[in-house]
Amino acid sequence: MKILFLSRLFYPHIGGIETHLEEISKRLITKGHKVTIVTTKHDESLSDSEIYNSIQENPALQGGDELNADMSSSLGKPRLLRRGGRHKKIVIRRFVQPEVKVYGILKTWLWFYKNISLIKESEIIHVHDVFIWYWPFRILFPKKKVYTTFHGRWGKYPIPLKDIIQKRIGARFSDGVMTIGEYINKYYGIRSDIVTYGAANRFRPKAGKDPKLVLYVGRLDRDIALSLIFEVFRQIKGYKKEFCGDGELKKEAYIYGKVHGFVNPEPFYQKAKYCFASGYLTIFEALAHKCLVFVAYANPLQKDYYLLTPFKNFIICSPNSQDLLTKFIYYSKHHAAAEKKIEAGYRWVKDQTWEKMVNNYYKLWGEIK
Structure with a gap:
């Protein structure tokens, strides 16, 4: 089956949507599907077309999430697996989208019109947030099946x-809708066919974590209550603090600890006992590495982003830096309570696999696996 994904950003850009799309695509191609991803050229040095994450089919990958053991992290470099079987690949097509909004969307539509064969030849069109890209072609191809995953803006x-308005239009004219988080349905006023929250690779947590290492993974931006986490870091004494992320507050982050930028966080998860997180993907990965997870929120949307979830009992969440600090100190002194929460989160996240996420896509598409 030929599948066309549309996403504003993809490899080598780093983020939750990019990782989600990569993990789904890697598994779809092992099942015999042809995947093309259309995205913007966020860096002018990028090529217009690229073959990404080439792998060769291995029957052992068909039954579960063993793929994780062989594919590199989305934050690292792709590997080429040399195993027997038929060659598989993900095709990336990129275009330049001007920043001027009206002009930018007109240029986007023109690019798709010039490359309309991508739409004609695809059996599944699946949009990640940017349904506006597809508006004219919904009219031109009224019988072509199109689906949407809404990842939302929770900051x-x-x-x-x-x-x-854009999300409601996208939901209205999609043949099926998946939302990453129940909060999207609540705040955007849409009804999705499937609500999910993400997935995590099956990591092997390492023993001997550093009880004096505190980690933050995520964007370093104002809109995600980062100031509350900075305040906690300022008051924590006797701990090493490290950041895996980048953004407008990067310089301020240097005041509180070491900043590594956007890097593969796995080695840091393996070492750190405590992880302050922003975003579902970070939470899932931290739980999978047996970290005690803390999150902060600064408005009702952010609160529901974290608490309208099946993992709310496995994280420590607060809108108040002093409350977060108090809870951090409590769990740092009460190891049994900390381990109980860590183990509960780990047991839950072990079942949240990317293979299950792929099955959600099949369910949405109405396809037989």
């Missing part, structure tokens, strides 16, 4: 009206 609050 900006109140949500801009144009974002709400």
